[in-house]
Amino acid sequence: MRRSRNQRRRGWARRDAEAAVAATALTALLGDAYLAGDGAALARLLGPDVHLVVDRGGGGAALPVAAGPACAVALLRCVLGEPSTLRLEARPMNGRSGLVASRGGQVVAVAVPSGTAGAVDHLWVVADPAKLQHWG
Numbered sequence: 001m002r003r004s005r006n007q008r009r010r011g012w013a014r015r016d017a018e019a020a021v022a023a024t025a026l027t028a029l030l031g032d033a034y035l036a037g038d039g040a041a042l043a044r045l046l047g048p049d050v051h052l053v054v055d056r057g058g059g060g061a062a063l064p065v066a067a068g069p070a071c072a073v074a075l076l077r078c079v080l081g082e083p084s085t086l087r088l089e090a091r092p093m094n095g096r097s098g099l100v101a102s103r104g105g106q107v108v109a110v111a112v113p114s115g116t117a118g119a120v121d122h123l124w125v126v127a128d129p130a131k132l133q134h135w136g
Helices: 005-035 039-045 069-080 129-135
Strands: 046-055 064-066 087-093 096-103 106-116 119-126
Touching: 005 039, 005 087, 005 096, 005 106, 005 119, 039 046, 039 069, 046 069, 064 069, 069 106, 069 119, 106 129
Parallel strands: 046 119
Antiparallel strands: 046 064, 087 096, 096 106, 106 119
């Protein structure tokens, strides 16, 4: 039996909605693990071949780092700093779920994870003060 075009569209919309819910949950888990200072839980949320891209500005291009979970956790700690003084807020960013990191009311970074099967495969972090001005 052939499915109608409308049935296919509804199926695609349902899969897209399910993927968005899963991405939002994964983003929340990532933020919770970071704020808890739980490096092991954070590493478990990152895929084995996670790519971390950090844009700190300074005129250079942001380049991906094929980091792996342990290295990605260390790099995140370098960029975001001490979890106890950080506030993370989940927000939609360009149609995706992301995290806004702030310290003392000042936005210090935004992070957008993407992944499949419950693990982050790619994490883009912008910590360039010039690019963060509109987030304040």
